[in-house]
Amino acid sequence: METSHVLFAFLLTAIAGLSTGIGSLIALLAKTTNKNFLSISLGFSAGIMVYVSFMEMMPQALKELSAVSGEKTGTLYLILAFFAGIIVINLIDFLIPKHINPHEAHEVEEMAENTHLKRTGIMVAISIGIHNFPEGIATFTSALGALDVAIPITVAIAIHNIPEGIAVAVPIYHATGSRKKAFWYSFLSGLSEPVGALIAFLFLAHFWTPALNGVILAAVSGIMVFISFDELLPTAEKYGQHHLSIIGVVSGMLVMALSLFLFI
Numbered sequence: 001m002e003t004s005h006v007l008f009a010f011l012l013t014a015i016a017g018l019s020t021g022i023g024s025l026i027a028l029l030a031k032t033t034n035k036n037f038l039s040i041s042l043g044f045s046a047g048i049m050v051y052v053s054f055m056e057m058m059p060q061a062l063k064e065l066s067a068v069s070g071e072k073t074g075t076l077y078l079i080l081a082f083f084a085g086i087i088v089i090n091l092i093d094f095l096i097p098k099h100i101n102p103h104e105a106h107e108v109e110e111m112a113e114n115t116h117l118k119r120t121g122i123m124v125a126i127s128i129g130i131h132n133f134p135e136g137i138a139t140f141t142s143a144l145g146a147l148d149v150a151i152p153i154t155v156a157i158a159i160h161n162i163p164e165g166i167a168v169a170v171p172i173y174h175a176t177g178s179r180k181k182a183f184w185y186s187f188l189s190g191l192s193e194p195v196g197a198l199i200a201f202l203f204l205a206h207f208w209t210p211a212l213n214g215v216i217l218a219a220v221s222g223i224m225v226f227i228s229f230d231e232l233l234p235t236a237e238k239y240g241q242h243h244l245s246i247i248g249v250v251s252g253m254l255v256m257a258l259s260l261f262l263f264i
Contacts, residue, residue, distance in 0.1 A: 009143035017193025019158035023165020024186030042236035043245040046228035047252020048156040053221035064214035085222025136196025
């Protein structure tokens, strides 16, 4: 792996993770939630993740695994890695209590009125850090691949992190009365993504092979598909109308498809 390529992957991961700061700004400047905008945006993010997982990352993973182990065994490894990624991200969700889980949809005005969430703002930030750790690995490893895949995934993860920034900033602001503290707690909660990328690099860089790359791609695909179906789409439905979220999904898929086509 070239140094410039690795540094660029770190940059994209940092951009994706620290977009929680955008969510905090929205929360601190807006009195109400723009539900339609969030619904379309979250659907758009899900569309990108699902499309790139099944149409780009999984075929590439199968190609690399089959080249090493043969088509039959390579397909088995692909399946195992894909569902292993789903299991890991599901376990993390399961271990975080529902009332502080940032992936349970909450509106700005709802959180402002909820005294329990005001007292648990820091816990929300910590839970975001735990949950976003594997997302950092996902963004980083995908960014080590083709640029046409890396940038849309970064955009998708960044959009998906905006509501998480809201989930941290609002309770901390109402608990402390400080917009500055609310912003920085929210902003820093996204650091777990570049930290996850750093740990992935330190542990995997010396062992990187085509087979390992195939396994990682399949596992990352599982993580992104689970995030899309378990978090993004249900949250998009809760924030806005059903058809708006679907428009977002289809738009995300179309943008991803055109992006891949233009880079052929």
